[in-house]
Amino acid sequence: MLVLEREPQVGGAAISADAFAGTGARLSRYSYLVSLLPTRIIRELGLGLEIEIELARRRYSSYTPVPGVGAAGVGAARAGALDGIASAASAAGLLVDNGDAEATRASFARIGAAADFDAWNVFYEDTARLARAVLPTVCEPLLTRSEARLLVDDDILWTSLIERPLGAVITDRFKNDLVRGVVATDGLIGTFTSPGDRSLDTNRCFLYHVIGNETGDWDVPIGGMGAVTGALEQAARAAGARLELRSEVTSVTPDGAVDYRREGRVERTRGAVVLANVAPWVLRELLGAGGTASAVIEKPEGAQVKVNLLLTRLPRLKDASVSSEAAFGGTFHVNESYEQLQAAYEQALAGEIPSVLPCEIYCHSLTDPSILAPELAQAGAHTPHRALTEGNNDEMRAQLQAAVLLSLNSALAERIEPLLMTDAAGRPCIETKTTLDLEHALNLPGGNIFHGELSWPFLEDDEPRGTPAERWGVATSHPRILICGAGARRGGGVSGLGGHNAAMAVLEGA
Numbered sequence: 068m069l070v071l072e073r074e075p076q077v078g079g080a081a082i083s084a085d086a087f088a089g090t091g092a093r094l095s096r097y098s099y100l101v102s103l104l105p106t107r108i109i110r111e112l113g114l115g116l117e118i119e120i121e122l123a124r125r126r127y128s129s130y131t132p133v134p135g136v137g138a139a140g141v142g143a144a145r146a147g148a149l150d151g152i153a154s155a156a157s158a159a160g161l162l163v164d165n166g167d168a169e170a171t172r173a174s175f176a177r178i179g180a181a182a183d184f185d186a187w188n189v190f191y192e193d194t195a196r197l198a199r200a201v202l203p204t205v206c207e208p209l210l211t212r213s214e215a216r217l218l219v220d221d222d223i224l225w226t227s228l229i230e231r232p233l234g235a236v237i238t239d240r241f242k243n244d245l246v247r248g249v250v251a252t253d254g255l256i257g258t259f260t261s262p263g264d265r266s267l268d269t270n271r272c273f274l275y276h277v278i279g280n281e282t283g284d285w286d287v288p289i290g291g292m293g294a295v296t297g298a299l300e301q302a303a304r305a306a307g308a309r310l311e312l313r314s315e316v317t318s319v320t321p322d323g324a325v326d327y328r329r330e331g332r333v334e335r336t337r338g339a340v341v342l343a344n345v346a347p348w349v350l351r352e353l354l355g356a357g358g359t360a361s362a363v364i365e366k367p368e369g370a371q372v373k374v375n376l377l378l379t380r381l382p383r384l385k386d387a388s389v390s391s392e393a394a395f396g397g398t399f400h401v402n403e404s405y406e407q408l409q410a411a412y413e414q415a416l417a418g419e420i421p422s423v424l425p426c427e428i429y430c431h432s433l434t435d436p437s438i439l440a441p442e443l444a445q446a447g448a449h450t451p452h453r454a455l456t457e458g459n460n461d462e463m464r465a466q467l468q469a470a471v472l473l474s475l476n477s478a479l480a481e482r483i484e485p486l487l488m489t490d491a492a493g494r495p496c497i498e499t500k501t502t503l504d505l506e507h508a509l510n511l512p513g514g515n516i517f518h519g520e521l522s523w524p525f526l527e528d529d530e531p532r533g534t535p536a537e538r539w540g541v542a543t544s545h546p547r548i549l550i551c552g553a554g555a556r557r558g559g560g561v562s563g564l565g566g567h568n569a570a571m572a573v574l575e576g577a
């Protein structure tokens with residue numbers, strides 16, 4: 068097997084990098100948490116035999132400060148009073164502690180959401196039941212919708228999470244705006260949508276965020292994401308794959324001819340089967356006049372900005388009742404109440420950077436000190452990819468970075484900027500990647516982190532399932548070309564599922 072990769076290393080969005088020269092820190096540059104990689108794939112590939120794959124569970128699920136600005140504040144900020152956000156008080160917050168249910172109950176009570184604590188537990192018992200039913204199917208041929216529904220064996224659960232907009236379930240079950248927001252974020256990560264979205268993109272995104280590990284836990288890969296990809300690379304080489312780096316595929320034909328550019332020359336290879344790890348939209352372009360890849364007709368659109376920072380120490384919080392280690396030990400949500408998420412979406416839809424940018428912050432070095440200095444990774448949600456152009460990307464990157472820092476600072480008792488380490492050249496250790504940067508660096512169309520819209524982990528009852536490729540969810544409109552990456556039916560995430568399922572289809576004769 069020949070693997071063609073245009074970058075000097077394999078791994079795509081699942082790599083570790085020396086992003087800041089001279090600091091010795093190796094960051095998970097893009098993706099950072101693992102939930103969807105099944106133990107079955109780890110076992111079958113012998114991952115962890117020579118290179119250890121070790122995933123660490125986080126004690127704290129999340130911390131969310133009560134926002135300093137509500138809807139009125141958002142309006143004021145829109146009118147230009149951005150500094151108001153940084154100074155607004157937010158001295159309480161919701162800490163969800165997986166190791167201490169009573170402390171979590173007390174935290175709900177402290178933010179005035181006592182009634183939502185039981186609702187929270189019941190809701191996540193429901194999602195865990197869904198996870199236990201659905202996750203074991205992802206390494207098998209696709210079920211139909213009816214079969215999946217039978218398997219879940221709970222019509223109310225099925226209807227509420229698979230058929231009704233996620234927003235309706237959230238607003239039915241939870242009263243507190245902040246609690247509603249925390250729940251909704253799993254439906255919005257990397258997806259340009261609002262909780263009330265009727266196309267159910269939010270529900271699909273939510274489903275993949277709560278079924279991993281059969282619990283919805285997102286684990287920290289010890290040694291960074293590059294350790295996971297390194298183990299996969301090793302397994303591929305051990306199985307006889309030849310990896311050609313700096314080799315950019317420039318065209319693919321339906322009969323299996325692949326042109327690629329390497330060291331300034333165009334070379335051609337041919338495969339009985341071509342497994343495409345690029346996004347379906349990119350495959351469509353590579354096929355050119357040769358035909359479409361699938362039903363993808365619109366270019367995907369991402370919705371986030373990624374910021375990596377190295378700090379001298381963790382910042383102090385406005386909320387003195389919670390330690391920084393606990394708050395940053397899980398997912399730290401900032402300005403992600405339900406109302407704020409909705410307002411940010413509306414602004415981004417209009418092509419504006421939201422005046423209060425919802426953010427999620429992770430500090431992996433608390434769980435995995437092997438990557439060295441305190442490292443924060445932030446994802447700002449609902450950024451307007453549609454407003455980015457080649458001409459304004461630098462300016463927009465600067466504005467987005469400022470919006471992220473402003474939002475983060477609103478939850479802190481001190482500004483984060485003075486805590487940034489400096490690199491060998493004396494520059495502050497902060498790097499920001501817009502959706503357009505992701506398109507350039509990784510060939511992710513529109514900077515969409517999932518290669519396109521996520522699809523249900525089952526087939527509609529009337530969808531074709533006559534070929535192995537269709538049954539495994541890796542088909543394109545050409546029998547010799549299969550999708551094997553995030554754009555496959557159950558792809559989208561560091562999971563190996565696209566590759567596993569494409570391989571199974573090939574073994575069954577595609």
Ligand SMILES: Cc1cc2nc3c(=O)[nH]c(=O)nc-3n(C[C@H](O)[C@H](O)[C@H](O)COP(=O)(O)OP(=O)(O)OC[C@H]3O[C@@H](n4cnc5c(N)ncnc54)[C@H](O)[C@@H]3O)c2cc1C
Nearest residue numbers: 073079080097098099100315316510516552553559560561
């Ligand atoms: C900022 C960010 C954060 C994320 N966070 C998480 C997370 O925490 N957890 C999680 O599970 N998922 C996360 N994801 C999603 C996850 O990283 C992807 O779903 C996953 O990397 C998909 O793997 P892949 O191999 O299918 O595609 P990719 O990782 O996109 O890799 C595609 C590869 O194809 C190469 N390529 C592209 N075009 C060509 C060409 N023409 N010729 C040759 N090679 C080409 C690229 O260089 C790249 O190496 C995140 C993604 C991003 C961008």
